[in-house]
Amino acid sequence: MAKKLRTNSDWSAATPMLPAAGPRRLALYRSLRGLIEGGQLAPGDKLPTTRDIASRFSISRGAAVAAYDMLVADGFAEARVGAGTFVAMNVPQVMLHGGNTAAHPVAGESASERIVPRQDEPPLPGTLGCSTADAATLRVFRMLMNRHLTNPSARHFQYNDPAGSHALRVEVARYLQAARGVVCTPDQVIMTAGTQQALDLTVRALLTPGDQVWIEDPCYAAARELFVASGLQVVPVPVDREGIVVDAGRGLASRASAVYVTPSHQYPLGVTLSMTRRLALINWAREAGAYIIEDDYDSEFRFAGPPLSALQGIDDAGRVIYVGTFSKTLLPGFRFGYLVVPEALRARALTIRRLADRFPSTLAEDALTEFLRDGHFSAHVKRARRRVRAARDALVEALSSSRLMVTSPEQGLHLLAELPDDADDVALARQAMDCGFGTKALSPLYAAGTRRRGLVIGFAGFAPDALSEAARRFVQTL
Incomplete structure (x- = not known):
């Protein structure tokens, strides 16, 4: 039986590595996923609690929860009610030349000598065009x-x-x-x-x-x-x-x-x-x-x-x-x-x-x-509407302390955060992405005439905590 990963302060043998700055949610996700793919965390190993992760790395618990949710969604972890989160028993495999698979790279094999199935990156909170996942649906x-x-x-x-x-x-x-x-x-x-x-x-x-x-x-x-x-x-x-x-x-x-x-x-x-x-x-x-x-x-x-x-x-x-x-x-x-x-x-x-x-x-x-x-x-739309509304409210609150001019929309799945006319919304959209916050610049969407400046931000498909945290990270850089 695989040795279980301890969730107290002594589990540092498999400690994730996080950068000093940048999107912590994605960094935690990538680090834990790397440990799983590399074999340091074996199938069935129990992951630390999100509370322990949050405390150890001085990040919000919401960021830890969001990282774990991404691991589960991508098939690298399994959430067991009342027990915690575990490394999946059948994690996505590394594909080798010739069709063979391995849970981690073969000794002596270079990165260029193996083909890794591409796992699409989860969208950054705030990205447009996402829908709300619903287990019942x-x-x-x-x-x-x-x-x-x-x-x-x-x-x-x-x-x-x-x-x-x-x-x-x-x-x-x-x-x-x-x-x-x-x-x-x-x-x-x-x-x-x-x-x-x-x-x-x-x-x-x-x-x-x-x-x-x-x-x-x-x-x-x-x-x-x-x-x-x-x-x-x-x-x-x-x-x-x-x-x-x-x-x-x-x-x-x-x-x-x-x-x-x-x-x-x-x-x-x-x-x-x-x-x-x-x-x-x-x-x-x-x-x-x-x-x-x-x-x-x-x-x-x-x-x-x-x-x-x-x-x-x-x-x-x-x-x-x-x-x-x-x-x-x-x-x-x-x-x-x-x-x-x-x-x-x-x-x-x-x-x-x-x-x-x-x-x-x-x-x-x-x-x-x-x-x-x-x-x-009809039942799905009612559930989705409640979730989307909660995400919208969390996003508006997180942006309220910034110089962005935000109005809580009464309809739809996105909002507009307006900027002064002399602001560079294209540069700010890139800056937001660097912070792990998905936005779209408003000005390039104009075809003619006066171009207003702003950021178009989606709030469907994201947990309120993850959306709020990403927005706050961005606001701190303004």
Whole structure:
């Protein structure tokens, strides 16, 4: 039996090494992982308690907990309720040339002579685009996937409808009608591999090179890049506290073919498009014969008051194309989004989908259908909303003592920390990363006009303590 690692002051034979400065959470994670990979900590060894680690290295207990959580998530450790944290019995192996494996490097073997499977670094607290892991949700999905693998439907063995299964589209349409006021039939719903594919289908079905498209300024960079790469003439339209300034858009390109907006929680400024602006935008689209591409990417996460109705639900002229995703609510790796298109565009959008990607995964579709139908999704969103709100509050509190101007957002999964106009937000974003805090500079997200300075910070997918600690480390360097 492997000798257990002592958790009192005498376990220094396998003491992790931490640098004097920098992100302690990541340093502790890497050091402990190195001890495990190198064999100093053997499978089954008990790790020191997080309280002992925190005391010994004068770090917060939250940092120690976060490091242990990463070890567990990456398969290097196992948490046993009531017993503590142990080195995993089957740790990720080092792959040698020829296909053999070893728990640690072979004596005399150089680093260049072995191939180590790459373990992706966990995202830094504050990184955008992360979702909230939920044990109950993962357990339900595992059960549903196992059920469909054990008794597979015949449709898994043939080509599927390019729009996605009818049963799933029924559930998505029902959900959107109840939660967002979207007016649609299941036939108007097209399942996609996330928001980006939905936008790509929309551009190819609706627009031709040279067409003018309004975009919010600042804007979601991946959407802007897609429009430019498609040969469209991008027209940046300023955003103020009420959202996109429709009158400014009219003055810049009154006969544009489309506008791309994020009305529920504008990315990256975080404002909500006012009802006055919503109606003005719809009126312009009717007059110009233009389409509104509504990206409702994180509308499920509203923390105060009822959300405004989706643009699609208040448009009676078929001018709105609605884009949504399960990436923000469930997990990006699930790769499910949806597109709600006017009937006039459906046939062309489906043709493009069929030629480009044939059809969505039937196995995952069936699991998601049951997840929606049986109420699991609504329960998951409620749990995720509570966790995200706690993380948001911890982040705002940690940033409150700095020179950053921070407002606690009432919706969404990110906030904006504003800076003076003469600040270098790009340099500060790099500085934050060096401190183990993931942020994105605001100014590069502008396409034209006056560029405000700030940091865009995500708070979904991180424990409040880990997020708060990373933010405080950064604040101390300002």
